[in-house]
Amino acid sequence: MISSYDAAILENQQLAPSIWRLQLDVAALAQQVRPGQFVQVRVTNTYDPFLRTPLSVHDCDAKAGTIALLYQTVGTSTHALSRLRPGASVNILGPLGNGFTLPPARSNGNFALLVAGGIGIAPLLFLARELVAKKVSTRLLYGARTAADLTGIDAFEQLGVAVACCTDDGSQGLKGNVVDLLAGYLQSGAAGDVYACGPTPMLRALQQLVRSKGLAAQFSLEAYMACGLGACLGCVVAVPGGGYAHVCTDGPVFKEREVEL
């Protein structure tokens, strides 16, 4: 059930020039949240920033009762969030959204291909953890602008996930974007279910690629939103045949066929 929680900050750590990882003590949420779901964070009690900040759950430890959020400092809210220290707390609403659809455990030959662009890595660690727990062979393809922005690769490797990287400037891994990286990987005849998160242009290119290869894909989308509860109707994505779906309640995870990017 969606609830409001005051969550104590356990850790708020800078991982890259503009990427931070926030660890929260919030047992009741940690015990029910699923990969791909998100929370709405109220960073301050002032009116500026006014709205909550939607952040996907990056990692979750149900036993320890903690969740981690990965965020990029892009606006007033996220900059203010980066200034909070352990001991402080934030109010969060969640769990919100649908989350990824996971395959049944030990489904034969079902490989998972996680595809991340930039901060799109955020929801994929928690997903990888659950996939690995289900004995699904999982590979991460991860692209960023430059080497310094590739964050948290160790955490994937510790789970036994094979990681391949690329950067726009070639400072680490293949020089190019993550869709090219995936296309190269698929040339060897490999296949798998795609789980992706990243900027819209990346997802649009990825949509073309998975269609041409006949692969199933789920996209976690980002959208500007006010409430996260399905009330403001601010966070829409176009759907085939006209009209819109709501990223907060119909998503944020969509099968690639369900959206017009």
Place this chain on the structure above:
Amino acid sequence: MSTVDLRVNIGGLQLKNPVLTASGTFGYGIEFQSFGDLNALGGVVVKGTTLEPRAGNPPQRVVETAAGMLNSIGLENPGVDYFLEHYLPQLRSLGVTTIVNMAGNSVAEYCELAERLQQPGIAALELNISCPNVKAGGMAFGTSEKLVEEVVSQVKEHSRLPLIVKLSPNVTDIARIAQAAEAAGADALSLINTLLGMAVDHRTRRPILGNVVGGLSGPAIKPVALRMVWQVAQAVQIPVIGIGGIMTAADALEFIICGASAIQVGAANFVEPVAAWQIIDGIAAYLKENGMTDIKQLIGSLEI
């Protein structure tokens, strides 16, 4: 809290307390069920409803601004038939005081909507007159006394439910528009709707909203709303419902002191989903602290 009487009568609409949730900020109430008892609210004003379903505007539809936000949702809603079949039975079984906000682009559309909404479980209608009148070249109904009189008097002929007319602040003299609505038979007025605004990205030199312009709401508009409620409350005899940047009980009390008989909580619902319930408790606590037994003692008590 049993010692204070929070009941108010809004033009024939009996409310258990003066706190309503504003149209477009609280869905159909159902979305907020996990945060509180909907039946404890004065009432829920549901999402603006049109005759036909509407897909709404292209994204981006919302943007945060200083102490507020802009929206250009474009009246996305599933249409009146879906509302009556799907949402109204749920609201009725929960016992929620349900007020339906109506939007249309012609007088005939408003009248047909009003007729369709004469249903058990609907306590009142709220007429959104900030919509463009297609027959008047797209001019918003709410900006002309003549158009306001026409639409309000016509809708009244097609409805026996209390009719609340929701006023647009994007006018030269809101008191005159209020008087036109009253003369045409409005049972109550609610104000203000959003203030027309705009946001631009200086880096891309493009508007941020897909619709270019949108409605400003949140604490940023409260002083404007308070002034307009005060002016309108003095200009008309019918009850006034205050709306505009109400985040706390203190905000709500200020509107009531300026002459509002009830208030609507809007953008606050997006930030703090329990805001409306907290405001009810806060109003009751204030009355007790000030030795009052009835909310009506406070309405319009501004001393100048």
